[in-house]
Amino acid sequence: MNEVNIFFLVAHIFLGTLGIILLTAYLLSIFKKEIDFKWLKINSFLALVSFVASWITGGYYYTNYYGKSVKPVILKGEFAWVHSILTETKEHVFLFLPFLTFAIFAITFFAHSDIGEDKKLTLSIAGLCFTTVSTALAIMLLGIAISGAVGK
Amino acid sequence: MDWNVFLKELHVLGTALGVGGSTFAEIFAIKFAKDKKIDIFEHEVLKVCISIIRIGLIILTFSGLGLLVLWRMKLLGPDVFYSGRFLSKMTILLILLFIALLMNFRLVNLKLGSAVSTASWYTAMILGIWRGLDLSYFAIMAGFGAFVVLVYFFLEYARKTYLKSK
Numbered sequence: 054m055n056e057v058n059i060f061f062l063v064a065h066i067f068l069g070t071l072g073i074i075l076l077t078a079y080l081l082s083i084f085k086k087e088i089d090f091k092w093l094k095i096n097s098f099l100a101l102v103s104f105v106a107s108w109i110t111g112g113y114y115y116t117n118y119y120g121k122s123v124k125p126v127i128l129k130g131e132f133a134w135v136h137s138i139l140t141e142t143k144e145h146v147f148l149f150l151p152f153l154t155f156a157i158f159a160i161t162f163f164a165h166s167d168i169g170e171d172k173k174l175t176l177s178i179a180g181l182c183f184t185t186v187s188t189a190l191a192i193m194l195l196g197i198a199i200s201g202a203v204g205k
Numbered sequence: 206m207d208w209n210v211f212l213k214e215l216h217v218l219g220t221a222l223g224v225g226g227s228t229f230a231e232i233f234a235i236k237f238a239k240d241k242k243i244d245i246f247e248h249e250v251l252k253v254c255i256s257i258i259r260i261g262l263i264i265l266t267f268s269g270l271g272l273l274v275l276w277r278m279k280l281l282g283p284d285v286f287y288s289g290r291f292l293s294k295m296t297i298l299l300i301l302l303f304i305a306l307l308m309n310f311r312l313v314n315l316k317l318g319s320a321v322s323t324a325s326w327y328t329a330m331i332l333g334i335w336r337g338l339d340l341s342y343f344a345i346m347a348g349f350g351a352f353v354v355l356v357y358f359f360l361e362y363a364r365k366t367y368l369k370s371k
């Protein structure tokens with residue numbers, strides 16, 4: 054693996070994990086007695102940027118390295134199901150993340166005054182946030198499992 | 206210093222902060238429960254402990270992912286990534302995250318939650334140190350389950366003993 058591909062792989066992992074941490078912090082923040090809306094806006098924006106950037110860097114890594122060098126090795130080995138099930142799942146479910154995060158970002162920007170006041174809205178956005186964090190965590194675990202399928 | 210050493214040191218630091226933070230959170234929680242109310246100072250002390258645990262978890266996660274990239278580049282493959290010890294560590298990290306969320310939203314009994322959290326941190330540390338451990342995933346998780354029960358009763362005993370002491 055050359056240095057450019059290593060950079061994109063590390064950036065993909067780092068940005069995805071950063072998105073998870075930011076959204077977890079968001080989830081913990083919206084139930085505080087005194088909500089800091091400025092922080093919520095910054096947080097949701099950074100989470101959106103992180104997931105979109107992770108999407109792009111992951112896409113680069115996939116098209117320039119994984120598809121050419123890793124996929125054929127996995128498909129020839131005893132863990133071919135890792136690609137046909139786990140990678141296929143990852144690369145499709147992954148598409149939802151930026152859109153889910155965009156929804157959180159849009160709600161935070163346009164309906165922030167109702168967060169905390171409107172219990173139904175607060176619970177809905179918490180549910181959306183929890184779903185996004187859980188999905189992103191599942192995708193991270195799939196990525197780890199896929200990395201494990203490539204041995205010597 | 207190469208990346209492997211740097212990331213391992215960070216991983217140890219994250220674990221130390223998490224184990225230390227959760228241990229002191231338990232000690233202070235037991236001490237502050239004596240008068241059955243938490244004042245502002247006590248609340249601040251517990252908040253500091255929780256912040257340390259969160260910082261430890263973040264350092265542990267990023268350094269762990271860094272180590273995974275190095276393992277991936279060394280092509281260590283299924284022997285490491287699909288080993289019982291590694292899969293158990295991943296599961297325990299997830300348990301740590303979800304129990305923290307459940308405790309934050311009071312969706313789980315706090316005594317049970319704190320026992321699971323403390324047991325998870327100690328198990329993660331033991332699994333990290335015990336490199337030669339060659340047990341299946343289910344055996345390790347069964348051991349973890351037993352350890353959670355042990356920690357729960359130990360903390361209950363410590364609470365009762367401390368309340369009776371003065």
